[in-house]
Amino acid sequence: MTDVRIGIIGGGLMGRELAAICGRWLHLVDHPVRPSVVAVADLNPAALEWFRQVPTIETLTDSWQEVIDDDSLDVLYIAVPHDAHEEIYTAAAAAGRDFLAEKPFGIDLGAAERIADSIQQAGVFVRVSSEMPFFPGALRAYEHARSGALGELLEVRSAFLHSSDIDRDKPINWKRRADTCGDIGVMGDLGMHVAHVPLRLGYSPSSIYALLDDIVTERPAAAGSGEMVRCDTWDNALITMRGHAGDRAFPMLWETKRIAPGNMNTWMFEAIGMDGGVRFSSRTPAYFERFRREGSEQIWEQVQPGNISAWPMVSGAIFEFGFADALLQMWASYLAERAGALGDRFATATVSEALGAHRVFDAAARSHSSHRAID
Numbered sequence: 201m202t203d204v205r206i207g208i209i210g211g212g213l214m215g216r217e218l219a220a221i222c223g224r225w226l227h228l229v230d231h232p233v234r235p236s237v238v239a240v241a242d243l244n245p246a247a248l249e250w251f252r253q254v255p256t257i258e259t260l261t262d263s264w265q266e267v268i269d270d271d272s273l274d275v276l277y278i279a280v281p282h283d284a285h286e287e288i289y290t291a292a293a294a295a296g297r298d299f300l301a302e303k304p305f306g307i308d309l310g311a312a313e314r315i316a317d318s319i320q321q322a323g324v325f326v327r328v329s330s331e332m333p334f335f336p337g338a339l340r341a342y343e344h345a346r347s348g349a350l351g352e353l354l355e356v357r358s359a360f361l362h363s364s365d366i367d368r369d370k371p372i373n374w375k376r377r378a379d380t381c382g383d384i385g386v387m388g389d390l391g392m393h394v395a396h397v398p399l400r401l402g403y404s405p406s407s408i409y410a411l412l413d414d415i416v417t418e419r420p421a422a423a424g425s426g427e428m429v430r431c432d433t434w435d436n437a438l439i440t441m442r443g444h445a446g447d448r449a450f451p452m453l454w455e456t457k458r459i460a461p462g463n464m465n466t467w468m469f470e471a472i473g474m475d476g477g478v479r480f481s482s483r484t485p486a487y488f489e490r491f492r493r494e495g496s497e498q499i500w501e502q503v504q505p506g507n508i509s510a511w512p513m514v515s516g517a518i519f520e521f522g523f524a525d526a527l528l529q530m531w532a533s534y535l536a537e538r539a540g541a542l543g544d545r546f547a548t549a550t551v552s553e554a555l556g557a558h559r560v561f562d563a564a565a566r567s568h569s570s571h572r573a574i575d
């Protein structure tokens with residue numbers, strides 16, 4: 201086991217998740233590396249304060265440059281608001297740092313392209329965060345689609361639906377402002393999750409037509425505040441396109457919604473073909489569904505794969521898998537791939553997949569404003 205020292209830039213919601221993951225690394229069986237979070241940079245003193253309880257912490261700083269310059273670190277995790285991605289990701293690449301980038305990988309397509317260039321020039325190992333496909337049922341659905349068992353594809357749907365914004369009294373934050381979240385709004389927030397599996401399956405998109413919806417247009421400036429401020433990001437995005445696999449072009453739908461009543465945090469993937477189909481939703485994480493024909497019968501069956509993850513865990517196969525496990529598996533994948541030990545296991549999203557996703561979001565924004573499909 202090799203020790204990997206990690207520096208976090210952006211110790212908010214996701215930075216804390218990584219510290220918690222490293223604290224339970226023993227959950228994994230025979231992983232080649234042992235990571236620990238040793239440094240954190242954040243502008244907010246309260247965010248830094250939380251990390252004092254992490255036993256491996258050596259450095260807490262308000263300077264992201266200090267973390268980038270720290271030669272004792274092996275890997276960075278950069279989890280800051282989208283308007284800070286380009287500056288910090290390109291600086292990390294220029295300094296020769298390997299890192300896990302948070303989505304959407306730049307505030308817009310131009311930023312994503314410049315970040316990708318800096319990574320290519322520096323030759324550093326970078327992957328992009330997308331943990332939901334690591335649910336065992338999602339992995340099995342992906343494998344089934346990849347196997348060719350679906351035959352000619354008829355339709356693919358990929359969605360991330362939550363209701364984080366259904367409460368009109370929820371105060372504004374950086375994710376709800378275009379200048380900090382990006383003009384692509386919810387697509388920047390949830391889109392990478394929706395793009396990862398279709399792009400990994402090689403379903404290349406064309407002819408993008410999108411309907412974007414800004415439903416809640418103002419929010420309280422702070423909790424309990426009477427002052428209302430503009431909330432100018434897209435809440436929901438419905439992106440239709442043609443997916444291409446081999447000679448076949450088929451309808452593909454990517455949905456990202458912050459207001460999807462009845463959905464707390466639902467990630468789903470569905471692909472239907474002439475010979476078979478497959479469907480997984482994180483609402484029903486214990487099983488995935490598989491379609492097949494037997495004679496004249498058409499059968500949708502529920503398959504319970506058990507708690508069999510990409511990287512083996514000490515938890516028994518009959519136990520249940522959750523969000524924190526998906527994040528643990530994503531980090532296990534990133535660090536194993538970096539160590540050259542991933543084998544044929546499912547890999548974290550690549551820079552080119554993040555760029556592919558951004559191209560779709562950019563086309564979707566242009567489609568919405570021009571009311572036409574964009575190729």
Ligand SMILES: NC(=O)c1ccc[n+]([C@@H]2O[C@H](COP(=O)([O-])OP(=O)(O)OC[C@H]3O[C@@H](n4cnc5c(N)ncnc54)[C@H](O)[C@@H]3O)[C@@H](O)[C@H]2O)c1
Pocket residue numbers: 209210211212213214215241242243244247262264278279280281282284302303304329330331388389
């Ligand atoms: N993979 C996922 O499931 C998932 C979930 C949520 C968010 N995210 C992504 O993670 C990133 C961060 O989101 P979050 O929810 O953790 O946000 P957050 O607001 O909870 O945390 C961001 C932190 O970055 C700090 N920060 C801002 N500018 C900084 C700077 N210049 N230098 C150092 N620190 C700075 C803030 O003070 C804050 O503590 C975003 O890219 C977001 O899209 C991913």
